[in-house]
Amino acid sequence: MTRTAQMHETDTALPTGSISADSKEIEDFIYLISHDFRTSVRALIELPQWIEEDLAEAGVKIDGSVAESIELMNRHTGRLDRMLVDLLTFSRVGRMQTMEQIDLNAVLDEVLEEMRIPPGFKVVRALECADLKMGEIDVLTLLTALISNAVKHHDRSSGQIVVTCRSDGTHSVLSVQDNGPGIATDHHDRVFGAMTTLKPRDEVEGSGMGLAIVKKIAKLYNGDAQVIENAGSRGTTVEVRLQA
Known part of the structure; x- marks a missing residue:
């Protein structure tokens, strides 16, 4: 991320708005679990690609229901990854900035x-x-x-x-x-x-x-x-x- 802010005065803390202590605790949990889950999801995204590459190298033609299943896995793991990214973004609002x-x-x-x-x-x-x-x-x-x-x-x-x-x-x-x-x-x-x-x-x-x-x-x-x-x-x- 490039630096886009132009400083005209000393940084101050962000406002707290209407975020309660209970909400913050929940968001902390979302942040931690989304971060950890994404590591596993990234592996799930790569595994179908590796399987497809291994089959191709072995001379196995990938078509029919096998091709459809791999495409379905790719679509759903990609969707899950986007959800986790957005959950992380949601939980990061107001964090680590002034x-x-x-x-x-x-x-x-x-x-x-x-x-x-x-x-x-x-x-x-x-x-x-x-x-x-x-x-x-x-x-x-x-x-x-x-x-x-x-x-x-x-x-x-x-x-x-x-x-x-x-x-x-x-x-x-x-x-x-x-x-x-x-x-x-x-x-x-x-x-x-x-x-x-x-x-x-x-x-x-x-x-x-x-x-x-x-x-x-x-x-x-x-x-x-x-x-x-x-x-x-x-x-x-x-x-x-x-x-x-």
């Missing part, structure tokens, strides 16, 4: 470079506020989750994502708007639940943790997150309020 004055444009540059947005998509910046005061890891995680969610759930091969930031005096308001299919009104609250997907995972791969991570970050910084309908047009806007 409050800093973050250069939002620099963070966006880093996020977009790391994500490699599909060629048909355009990311537009409309940043009235040039920086945010929060943890560097948290802001990277927040923008990655919001932008990847907009791309992943888009129903077309091309689209536009608009990232905005403004201040209302007490809060910094960060939002990501897309021109995808949108989210039905009765699902606006549900999408922020952990492990929640509105489509089967065979249609859209994902752990269902993206917006749960967004909500947790918003709560940590004494704010909130909500889905807003794009008036008179396709798409969705996810708005995140963070205490200024």
Whole structure:
């Protein structure tokens, strides 16, 4: 990770938001068990590949039910690995960082470079506020989750994502708007639940943790997150309020 924060004052501790002692204990447990489980899952991902290579070297043709079983193993172990990665990300919110004055444009540059947005998509910046005061890891995680969610759930091969930031005096308001299919009104609250997907995972791969991570970050910084309908047009806007 490159250094994107520009320091304008002494670092301070992160806010605690609404995280209780019991919640922290649970998250500590999730962090430890996810980390340990991932080691085993990585081995499970590699084993089918080794078996396939050994069979090929032995001159055994891999087709029919054997090929289907190996492909199924690869798909499910890959899915499990993504779930564990997202659980680790969820449990790491607010950890091992301090409050800093973050250069939002620099963070966006880093996020977009790391994500490699599909060629048909355009990311537009409309940043009235040039920086945010929060943890560097948290802001990277927040923008990655919001932008990847907009791309992943888009129903077309091309689209536009608009990232905005403004201040209302007490809060910094960060939002990501897309021109995808949108989210039905009765699902606006549900999408922020952990492990929640509105489509089967065979249609859209994902752990269902993206917006749960967004909500947790918003709560940590004494704010909130909500889905807003794009008036008179396709798409969705996810708005995140963070205490200024």
